Amino acid sequence: IFSSGLTEEAWEELEESLIAADVGVDATLELVEGLRARVKEQGITDGAGALALLKEVLRLELGTADRTMARRPEGTTVWLFTGVNGTGKTTSIGKLAKRHVDAGEKVVLAAADTFRAAASEQLEIWGERSGARVIRQDEGADPAAVAFDGWKAATAANADLLMIDTAGRLQNKKELMAELTKVKKVVVREAEHLDEVLLVIDATTGQNGLSQAKAFTEAVEVTGVVLTKLDGTAKGGIVIAIQRALGLPVKLVGLGEGIEDLAEFDPDAFIDALFAEVVQDVELEDFDAELAELVADQQDDQQGDGTA
Amino acid sequence: MFNALQERLDAVFDRFRGSKTLTEEQVGEGLREIRLALLEADVNFKVVKTFVGRIRERSIGAEVSEALNPGQQIIKIVNEELVTILGEQSAPLDLGSASPAVIMMAGLQGAGKTTASGKLAKLLKSKGRQPLLVACDLQRPAAVKQLKVLGERIDVPVYAPKLEGDPVEVAQNAIAEAKRLNCGVVIVDTAGRTNVDEEMMQQAADIKAAVNPVETLFVIDAMIGQEAVNVAKAFQEAVDFTGVILSKLDGDARGGAALSVAEVTGRPIKFASVGEKLDEFEAFHPDRMAGRILGM
Ligand SMILES: Nc1nc2c(ncn2[C@@H]2O[C@H](COP(=O)(O)OP(=O)(O)OP(=O)(O)O)[C@@H](O)[C@H]2O)c(=O)[nH]1
Ligand SMILES: Nc1nc2c(ncn2[C@@H]2O[C@H](COP(=O)(O)OP(=O)(O)OP(=O)(O)O)[C@@H](O)[C@H]2O)c(=O)[nH]1
Ligand SMILES: [K+]
Ligand SMILES: [Mg+2]
Ligand SMILES: [Mg+2]
Numbered sequence: 001i002f003s004s005g006l007t008e009e010a011w012e013e014l015e016e017s018l019i020a021a022d023v024g025v026d027a028t029l030e031l032v033e034g035l036r037a038r039v040k041e042q043g044i045t046d047g048a049g050a051l052a053l054l055k056e057v058l059r060l061e062l063g064t065a066d067r068t069m070a071r072r073p074e075g076t077t078v079w080l081f082t083g084v085n086g087t088g089k090t091t092s093i094g095k096l097a098k099r100h101v102d103a104g105e106k107v108v109l110a111a112a113d114t115f116r117a118a119a120s121e122q123l124e125i126w127g128e129r130s131g132a133r134v135i136r137q138d139e140g141a142d143p144a145a146v147a148f149d150g151w152k153a154a155t156a157a158n159a160d161l162l163m164i165d166t167a168g169r170l171q172n173k174k175e176l177m178a179e180l181t182k183v184k185k186v187v188v189r190e191a192e193h194l195d196e197v198l199l200v201i202d203a204t205t206g207q208n209g210l211s212q213a214k215a216f217t218e219a220v221e222v223t224g225v226v227l228t229k230l231d232g233t234a235k236g237g238i239v240i241a242i243q244r245a246l247g248l249p250v251k252l253v254g255l256g257e258g259i260e261d262l263a264e265f266d267p268d269a270f271i272d273a274l275f276a277e278v279v280q281d282v283e284l285e286d287f288d289a290e291l292a293e294l295v296a297d298q299q300d301d302q303q304g305d306g307t308a
Numbered sequence: 309m310f311n312a313l314q315e316r317l318d319a320v321f322d323r324f325r326g327s328k329t330l331t332e333e334q335v336g337e338g339l340r341e342i343r344l345a346l347l348e349a350d351v352n353f354k355v356v357k358t359f360v361g362r363i364r365e366r367s368i369g370a371e372v373s374e375a376l377n378p379g380q381q382i383i384k385i386v387n388e389e390l391v392t393i394l395g396e397q398s399a400p401l402d403l404g405s406a407s408p409a410v411i412m413m414a415g416l417q418g419a420g421k422t423t424a425s426g427k428l429a430k431l432l433k434s435k436g437r438q439p440l441l442v443a444c445d446l447q448r449p450a451a452v453k454q455l456k457v458l459g460e461r462i463d464v465p466v467y468a469p470k471l472e473g474d475p476v477e478v479a480q481n482a483i484a485e486a487k488r489l490n491c492g493v494v495i496v497d498t499a500g501r502t503n504v505d506e507e508m509m510q511q512a513a514d515i516k517a518a519v520n521p522v523e524t525l526f527v528i529d530a531m532i533g534q535e536a537v538n539v540a541k542a543f544q545e546a547v548d549f550t551g552v553i554l555s556k557l558d559g560d561a562r563g564g565a566a567l568s569v570a571e572v573t574g575r576p577i578k579f580a581s582v583g584e585k586l587d588e589f590e591a592f593h594p595d596r597m598a599g600r601i602l603g604m
Contacts, residue, residue: 009603016353022533025347039495084531085584086418094449116584117461118454125449170559176349202418206350206533208561232502234535257417 006039010047014054017278020082021237024207030255031057051278055271062267065249070195070223076108078162078191080147081179081226082216085168085199088228088254090119092200093163094126095254095262105160107132110150112143112183113167123165129259132155143167143179144186150212151190173213184220198251200226203236211243222246227265228254235274313602316341317379327369328379335367338382349601351564352537355571363389387598393567394594399551399576401428403493403522408440408486410494410519414512414547415527416539417500420555422451424581425497426458427589432493433464440491441480443468444475444515445527447499455497462586465489474512475499479518494519503542516547524549525578528565530557536565537572544573554592555581566597 011032018028037059039050071077081089092107100107108306109132113119120136147164154162166183167222169176172206188194193209199222201209216222230253239250250265320337327334339360343500346356363368363386372381383570402410410426413421422445429439441459443466446449459466469478479496486494496519501508517522528536531566536596543549552573557580577592 019347019353020534022350022535024343084559086420086529088418116454117457118450120454122448122450129449135511170556172560173558198377202529202531204416204529204539206531206561207348208350208531209533209561211560229502231504231539232416232535233504234533238533249472 003135006050008070010050011036013278014047014051017275018237020277021235021274022206022209022239023274024210024241027241030244031091041215051275055275058271058274059267062240062243062250062271065243065247067082067224067249067251067265069251072195074192076152076159076162076191077150077195078154078164080164080166080184080187080188080194080195080196081198081200081224082166082220083168084170085211085241087168087200087202087205088226089113089127089168089200090122090165091110091257092228092252092254092262093123093165094130094224095259096125096163096252097130098134098259099262100161101131106157107161107163108154108157108159109134110147110152110162110164111136111148112146112164114139114141114143114146115167119165119167126259133159142182145240146295147183147187148190151187155191158196171212177215180216181219196251197221197223198226199224200228201239201242201249202235202237203227204232205236205238207238207241207288209238210245213246213248217246224251224253226250226252230254231256231261236270259263266277312415313341313345314379314383316345316539317382318377318421321377325599327378329366330372330381332368334378335364335382338367342386343569344384344562346567349562349564349603350533350536350568351601352534352568354569355537359389359393359571381602383602386602387522390567390598390601391594393570394597395570395576396594398591398593399578400591401523401551401578406522408483408494409492409518409523410483410496410521411523411525412496412498412516412519412521412547413525413527413553414498414543414549415434415500416502416529416532417448418452419500419529420553420581421445421500421527422454422458422497422578423575423584423586424525424553424555424589425495426462426586427581428579429459429464429495430462430586431589432495433462437493438489438491439464439493439495439506440486440489441466442485442494442496443477444478444482444496445499446470446472446475446478451497451499457584465491476514476518479515483519483597485529486552496521502540509542509546512543512544523551525551525553526569526573526575527553527555527581528569530554531559531561532565536568540569540573544575549573549575551576551578553577553579553581554597558582558588562601562603565602567570567601591596
């Protein structure tokens with residue numbers, strides 16, 4: 001459909017591809033409306049041209065943000081990891097620990113998830129795998145106290161990087177969100193800085209992701225997003241809605257359960273994957289068109305043979 | 309959020325006050341709002357299409373009852389249709405008469421399988437059964453330990469003979485262990501896996517073949533978006549699950565995945581997981597879910 005010109009069906013298909021990627025109704029309608037205007041302005045008449053323009057628009061939106069993880073020039077950098085339950089906070093910390101230990105840095109991990117069964121043990125295993133030191137307390141301990149311990153241990157050891165793991169919490173739980181705010185406060189008070197507050201979002205997340213981003217930003221001023229589980233079939237389009245609404249850039253992506261399965265967010269690859277099916281359709285249709293031409297040519301030839 | 313959809317529909321139908329049947333035009337305008345509401349609730353767009361098509365058929369020409377205005381009338385039809393798909397009443401666990409009766413869990417990473425395993429064990433124990441928890445996740449760091457901690461909390465034995473290696477072997481030996489311990493129910497926790505990981509999906513099928521469960525439960529996060537359909541289909545293909553557990557329903561997600569999954573797999577949603585604590589687990593209520601999806 002998309003290759004045969006800018007029909008209403010083509011627009012609908014474009015809309016659907018964004019919806020199917022979890023970009024969300026509002027952001028999709030805004031994006032497509034804006035695109036319609038620009039397509040008219042620029043006199044674009046074919047679907048492929050419109051798609052290219054949409055990719056360009058998204059690239060500008062996603063591509064200009066600063067995606068580097070903030071570091072201290074001196075002393076211990078501190079990153080705090082937050083998010084709803086089961087998104088990949090602990091795993092992402094493990095992967096990052098490996099990366100920075102491999103780069104010759106001294107890394108400390110603080111197990112401030114004292115709630116979930118075996119959360120500290122999980123982080124300890126990541127500590128062993130990566131060569132980072134893990135600071136923990138017993139289950140049920142005050143998470144702010146563990147974060148505090150983590151900071152003390154990190155500065156005492158002259159560590160380059162402290163990463164603080166926190167328990168997953170749903171953003172509508174007031175008390176748990178207040179607890180997280182307290183963890184942050186204690187770190188800021190002791191360390192006098194906090195370099196990144198990362199919100200870890202699962203790529204399969206639907207529209208609730210926007211509500212997550214809003215609530216966590218309110219509670220702890222999120223500075224960036226880690227988008228995990230992109231190795232699955234989900235596209236993670238909700239981060240487009242999040243960046244549009246809150247200006248939060250995706251900094252890292254999770255691509256598997258292995259220790260190396262972490263990468264910098266690549267807007268181009270992300271956008272291409274977003275439209276992979278549409279493009280496939282276009283190519284398929286182009287191919288069909290080519291095939292049709294071929295068949296028509298052959299028929300012409302045969303007819304020619306017959307009359308000759 | 310309260311009745312936002314009803315308000316939107318009322319606004320649409322204000323123009324049509326006084327008509328006795330729903331006309332095509334009226335229905336069309338109402339359905340636009342329904343479609344948007346469902347998409348905002350994360351119902352898969354293809355499911356929305358078939359669903360809205362069905363509503364259209366049922367609505368056009370439908371008599372407007374005296375007690376309801378056209379907006380309420382459409383909502384009533386939508387609600388009935390939603391409840392039909394989600395299940396007329398909550399489907400109970402069906403453990404049959406086999407002993408031990410095996411329940412197997414499956415789902416994506418982080419969906420809530422291990423937590424739900426503990427919750428089910430607690431529930432069954434409270435009903436006088438003797439469950440055995442089996443740790444077949446040898447993948448995720450400290451997964452075995454997590455299950456052990458949960459088992460300790462509810463005083464239920466956990467069969468966890470190894471920390472790494474082949475989970476199919478663990479599954480195979482679990483049945484004998486249950487018989488030895490006189491446990492009438494076996495709950496098999498498995499590792500999270502993505503639906504495109506063929507090797508891991510095959511492993512799930514192999515675990516299933518090894519334990520021959522009476523109930524295979526697919527655990528899915530209520531916050532999941534459009535991919536719910538593909539994920540559910542893939543798990544149905546691999547392990548042909550008998551029921552669904554919708555997790556993290558204590559959040560504020562609208563949970564459209566419930567509709568997507570029920571529609572494409574035809575399997576009943578049996579439980580709602582509503583918290584991190586082991587007693588935060590309940591029978592799934594289709595009518596409540598319908599209202600939640602519609603934002604009412
Ligand atoms: N496929 C895939 N799985 C991932 C990725 N990141 C994490 N996981 C898996 O997702 C599950 C949850 O990961 P965790 O790191 O425990 O998540 P968490 O946010 O710390 O969870 P809680 O502390 O319980 O809130 C585990 O099974 C991980 O192996 C990823 O990028 N891809
Ligand atoms: N709020 C809330 N949290 C839940 C619920 N069910 C599970 N969780 C949390 O979600 C996270 C993941 O739960 P798990 O039970 O470890 O999930 P899993 O599917 O076993 O994860 P993997 O084994 O890593 O694939 C944990 O933080 C749980 O405490 C629920 O119904 N509500
Ligand atoms: K993907
Ligand atoms: Mg964790
Ligand atoms: Mg588990």
